[in-house]
Amino acid sequence: MPKIMGLTGDEAIAYAAKQSKVDVVAAYPITPQTIIVEAFSEYVHNGEVHTEFICVESEHSAMSACVGASLTGARVFTASSSQGLALMHEMLYIASGLRCPIVMGVVNRALSAPINIHGDHSDMMGSRDCGWVQIYCENSQEAYDWVLQAFKIAEDHEVLLPVTVNIDGFILSHALERVEVYDDSGVEKFLSVRNAPFKLDPDNPFTVGALCFTDYYFEIKRQQEEALRNTPTVIEKVNKEFEALTGKKYSQVDTYGLEDAEAAILCLGSTAGTAKAVAKKLRSQGKKVGVIKPWVYRPFPSERLLQTLGNLKALAVLDRAISPGAPYGALCSDVVSTLYNNGKQLKVFNVIYGLGGRDITPFDIEAIFNEALDVLKTGVVKEPLKFVGVRE
Amino acid sequence: MSKESKPGWKKIPIGGLLFEPGSATGYKTGDWRAFKPIVDQGKCINCLLCWIYCPDAAIVRKEKFIDINYDYCKGCGICANECPVKAITMVEEKK
Amino acid sequence: MVRLQELTTEEKFTSGHRLCAGCGAGIIARMTLKALKKPSVVVNATGCMEVASTIYPFTSWKLPWVHVAFENAAAVASGIESAYKALAKRNAWDKDVDIIAFGGDGGTFDIGIQALSGALERGHDFLYICYDNEAYMNTGIQRSGATPHGASTTTSPAGTKIPGKPEFKKDFIGICVAHEIKYAATASPAYWNDYITKVQKGLDVKGPAVLHVFSPCPLGMRHDSEKSIEMARLAVQTRYWPVYEVEDGKYKLNIKVPNPKPVIEFLKLQGRFRHLFQPQFQKELEVIQQWVDQNWKRITALCGETEE
Numbered sequence: 001m002p003k004i005m006g007l008t009g010d011e012a013i014a015y016a017a018k019q020s021k022v023d024v025v026a027a028y029p030i031t032p033q034t035i036i037v038e039a040f041s042e043y044v045h046n047g048e049v050h051t052e053f054i055c056v057e058s059e060h061s062a063m064s065a066c067v068g069a070s071l072t073g074a075r076v077f078t079a080s081s082s083q084g085l086a087l088m089h090e091m092l093y094i095a096s097g098l099r100c101p102i103v104m105g106v107v108n109r110a111l112s113a114p115i116n117i118h119g120d121h122s123d124m125m126g127s128r129d130c131g132w133v134q135i136y137c138e139n140s141q142e143a144y145d146w147v148l149q150a151f152k153i154a155e156d157h158e159v160l161l162p163v164t165v166n167i168d169g170f171i172l173s174h175a176l177e178r179v180e181v182y183d184d185s186g187v188e189k190f191l192s193v194r195n196a197p198f199k200l201d202p203d204n205p206f207t208v209g210a211l212c213f214t215d216y217y218f219e220i221k222r223q224q225e226e227a228l229r230n231t232p233t234v235i236e237k238v239n240k241e242f243e244a245l246t247g248k249k250y251s252q253v254d255t256y257g258l259e260d261a262e263a264a265i266l267c268l269g270s271t272a273g274t275a276k277a278v279a280k281k282l283r284s285q286g287k288k289v290g291v292i293k294p295w296v297y298r299p300f301p302s303e304r305l306l307q308t309l310g311n312l313k314a315l316a317v318l319d320r321a322i323s324p325g326a327p328y329g330a331l332c333s334d335v336v337s338t339l340y341n342n343g344k345q346l347k348v349f350n351v352i353y354g355l356g357g358r359d360i361t362p363f364d365i366e367a368i369f370n371e372a373l374d375v376l377k378t379g380v381v382k383e384p385l386k387f388v389g390v391r392e
Numbered sequence: 393m394s395k396e397s398k399p400g401w402k403k404i405p406i407g408g409l410l411f412e413p414g415s416a417t418g419y420k421t422g423d424w425r426a427f428k429p430i431v432d433q434g435k436c437i438n439c440l441l442c443w444i445y446c447p448d449a450a451i452v453r454k455e456k457f458i459d460i461n462y463d464y465c466k467g468c469g470i471c472a473n474e475c476p477v478k479a480i481t482m483v484e485e486k487k
Numbered sequence: 488m489v490r491l492q493e494l495t496t497e498e499k500f501t502s503g504h505r506l507c508a509g510c511g512a513g514i515i516a517r518m519t520l521k522a523l524k525k526p527s528v529v530v531n532a533t534g535c536m537e538v539a540s541t542i543y544p545f546t547s548w549k550l551p552w553v554h555v556a557f558e559n560a561a562a563v564a565s566g567i568e569s570a571y572k573a574l575a576k577r578n579a580w581d582k583d584v585d586i587i588a589f590g591g592d593g594g595t596f597d598i599g600i601q602a603l604s605g606a607l608e609r610g611h612d613f614l615y616i617c618y619d620n621e622a623y624m625n626t627g628i629q630r631s632g633a634t635p636h637g638a639s640t641t642t643s644p645a646g647t648k649i650p651g652k653p654e655f656k657k658d659f660i661g662i663c664v665a666h667e668i669k670y671a672a673t674a675s676p677a678y679w680n681d682y683i684t685k686v687q688k689g690l691d692v693k694g695p696a697v698l699h700v701f702s703p704c705p706l707g708m709r710h711d712s713e714k715s716i717e718m719a720r721l722a723v724q725t726r727y728w729p730v731y732e733v734e735d736g737k738y739k740l741n742i743k744v745p746n747p748k749p750v751i752e753f754l755k756l757q758g759r760f761r762h763l764f765q766p767q768f769q770k771e772l773e774v775i776q777q778w779v780d781q782n783w784k785r786i787t788a789l790c791g792e793t794e795e
Binding site: 097098099160198205206207208209210212215216218219220222223226227 | 398399400401404406407408409410411413
C-alpha cells in the first residue's frame with residue numbers, strides 16, 4: 001500500500017536511495033543537491049541504513065570512491081550538480097568505461113561562469129557523451145520512481161552502465177510535492193540485492209583498468225555502445241516490473257495529446273509539466289497541440305520518438321542549455337538527426353530558454369505553442385533557433 | 393600481430409577487464425638484453441640478495457644456488473653489482 | 488625482522504612487465520607483494536608501475552588490481568574499503584582483506600595529494616605506498632614536488648640561466664603525520680628487511696598507513712641500470728634519504744648514519760645532476776649538501792637523536 005509523503009525532489013531521491021539499500025554513498029555537497037546528502041547522512045547517523053557514507057573531500061574523489069566501491073560488487077549511489085559534475089567529468093567516462101552500475105542523482109544547475117546556483121541543463125548536457133544512461137524527471141514522484149528503477153537498469157547484466165537521474169535545480173529539488181512511496185518490502189522484492197558479475201575478490205583475482213593501446217581501445221568502446229543499445233530493452237522490462245509493483249506506467253518517452261496533435265513542444269524535465277498544463281488549456285480551445293517529454297535522453301530514444309509523432313507537423317524543441325556555436329541545442333540536434341534519418345516531414349524550431357534558472361512561464365509556453373501553430377499554417381520556420389526569456 | 397589475428401569486440405571481456413592474472417608471463421622480455429648475467433654456481437652462496445633485488449623476478453631459486461631465467465632477464469646488471477661474492481658476471485649478449 | 492629464505496617464492500608480481508631494466512618500481516612492487524599477510528587488493532595510480540605492468544591483454548598482477556586514474560588511488564581505495572565494510576554489514580560476504588594503494592611521487596605529492604589527504608583524514612584502513620622516483624617519469628621525466636633542488640628534468644632543464652629545479656623537495660611524511668595517522672615511514676629498497684618489515688607494520692595498523700620509498704630510475708635519474716640498488720643505498724648513506732618511521736606521532740630513526748658520505752658521492756652517479764659539476768654552478772652542490780644536512784638535523788631532532 002503506498003504511503004503519501006510530502007517530499008522535495010532531493011528528499012525523494014534520498015528516500016529512494018535509502019529504500020534501495022545502497023551499500024556505499026560517496027558524495028560531496030553542492031547547492032542544490034545538498035539536501036540529498038544531508039537527508040542521507042541523517043539516515044546513516046540514525047542507524048536507519050547499513051550504508052557506508054564516505055564524506056569525500058571533492059566530487060572527483062566522490063566518483064573515484066564510487067568506482068572503487070562498485071568494482072567491489074557494492075550497490076553505489078551518489079549525487080551532484082553543476083561544478084561538482086564538471087569536476088568529476090573525467091571520472092564519469094571512467095565509471096562507464098569500467099562498467100560500474102552507479103546511480104547518480106544530478107540536480108541540474110547552470111555551469112559557471114558566471115556562477116549561478118539555479119536550474120538549467122548545462123551541467124548534464126556538458127557531460128552527455130560520458131556513456132552514462134541519462135534520465136530526466138518532471139516532478140518528485142518521477143524522481144523517486146526513476147531512482148528505484150535506475151538501480152535495476154544499471155545493474156542488469158546486459159547493461160552494466162551507470163545511470164543519472166536528473167531533476168531541475170530548485171524547481172524540483174527544493175519544492176515540496178505529494179509523493180506516493182512504496183513499502184520497504186515491495187521495493188526489496190522489486191530490487192533485491194546487487195548480483196555483480198565480477199568483483200574485486202582475492203579468491204578470484206582480475207585486473208581492471210589496463211592500458212589499452214591502439215589495438216584494443218576501439219573494441220572496448222564498441223562494447224560500451226552495444227550496452228547502450230541493449231539498454232532500451234532493459235528499460236522496458238524494468239518499467240513493466242515497476243508497473244506490476246506500483247501501477248505506474250513508465251517508458252522511454254512520455255506524451256500528452258499526441259493522439260491528434262499537429263503542433264507540439266518537446267522538452268525535458270519540469271518544463272514539460274508547465275507545457276502540459278498550457279496544452280490542456282489550448283486543447284480545450286480546440287487547438288490540436290501536444291507535449292513530448294523524453295524520460296530517457298541517453299540512449300536517445302529515436303525509435304520510440306518516431307512512434308509518437310502521429311500527425312505532428314510542427315515541433316518546437318526546448319533546450320534548457322545552450323550548445324555554444326552549434327546550429328541547435330543538444331536536444332534539438334538529436335531530435336532533428338532522428339527526423340532527418342527517417343525522412344520525416346516535420347518543421348522544427350529550437351527554443352533556448354531558462355538558462356541560469358530564468359523562469360519559463362505559461363505565457364511563454366503559450367507563445368511558443370502559437371508560434372508552432374503558425375509554422376504549421378505557413379509551413380515556414382522564421383527563426384530556426386530563438387531565445388525565449390532573455391532581455392534584449 | 394596482424395589485425396585479423398586479434399579478437400573482435402564481441403569476443404573480449406567487457407570493460408577491458410583481464411581475467412587471467414599474471415598473463416604478462418606470456419610476454420618474454422629476455423630479448424631486451426644487451427648484456428646477460430652468467431652465474432658461477434660454484435661461487436654462489438645462496439644468499440638470495442640477487443633474488444630479492446631483481447625487478448623482473450628472473451632469478452630462479454635452486455636448492456643450493458641460483459640460476460637465471462633468460463626468458464625474462466633484461467640484463468640490468470643489478471644482480472651482478474650486488475652479489476657479495478661476485479659470482480655473477482655480465483657478458484655481452486651475442487645475437 | 489624477516490629472513491630472505493622465509494619469504495614466499497610465489498611471485499604475485501610476475502615477470503613479463505615492461506618496466507625499464509633496473510627499475511626501482513619493479514623491485515618495490517615485488518618486495519611489497521612478498522610482505523603480504525592477508526589476501527589483498529591493490530589500487531594503482533597512473534604511472535610507471537601501472538602502465539608497464541598492465542598493457543592489455545597482459546597483466547603482471549596475480550591478485551585483484553585496479554587502476555582508475557592518476558590522482559585518485561587513495562579515493563578509490565577508500566571506496567573499496569567502504570564497500571567491503573558495507574558488504575560485511577549486510578552479510579553478503581565477510582572477507583578480511585588488506586588494501587594497498589600504490590602511487591608515484593607525481594600521483595601522490597602533486598595531483599594526488601588531495602585524495603590522499605581526504606583518505607587519511609577519514610581514517611580508512613589501507614596502506615598507501617608512494618614509490619618516489621623524484622619526477623613524472625612515465626610521461627618523460629618532468630619535474631614534480633618531489634624532485635630535488637638542482638635536478639635536471641624536462642620542465643626544469645639544466646639551462647644556462649637556471650640550472651635545474653630551483654625549488655626543494657616537499658616534506659611528504661610531515662604532511663602525512665599532520666593528519667595524525669598511526670604509522671608513516673620512509674624506506675629504501677636497498678634495505679629490503681627494513682622495507683618489508685614496514686610494509687607489514689603498515690598492513691597491521693588499523694587505519695591509514697603511509698610508506699614513502701625511494702625508487703631509483705635509470706632512465707630519468709640517468710644512472711647505470713646495474714647501480715639502482717647501489718643508488719638506493721647511497722641515498723641513505725649520504726643522509727640524502729633519512730630512513731625513519733613515525734608511530735602515533737613519535738619519530739624514530741631506523742637507520743643511523745654516523746659517518747655519512749658527502750652527498751656528492753650520490754649526485755655524481757646521476758646524469759640529472761651532471762650540469763652542477765660545471766664551475767659556474769658548483770655552489771649548487773653546496774646548497775644541496777646544506778639541504779641534506781638541515782633535513783637530517785630536523786629529522787634526527789624529531790627522532791630524539793642527539794648524535795652529530
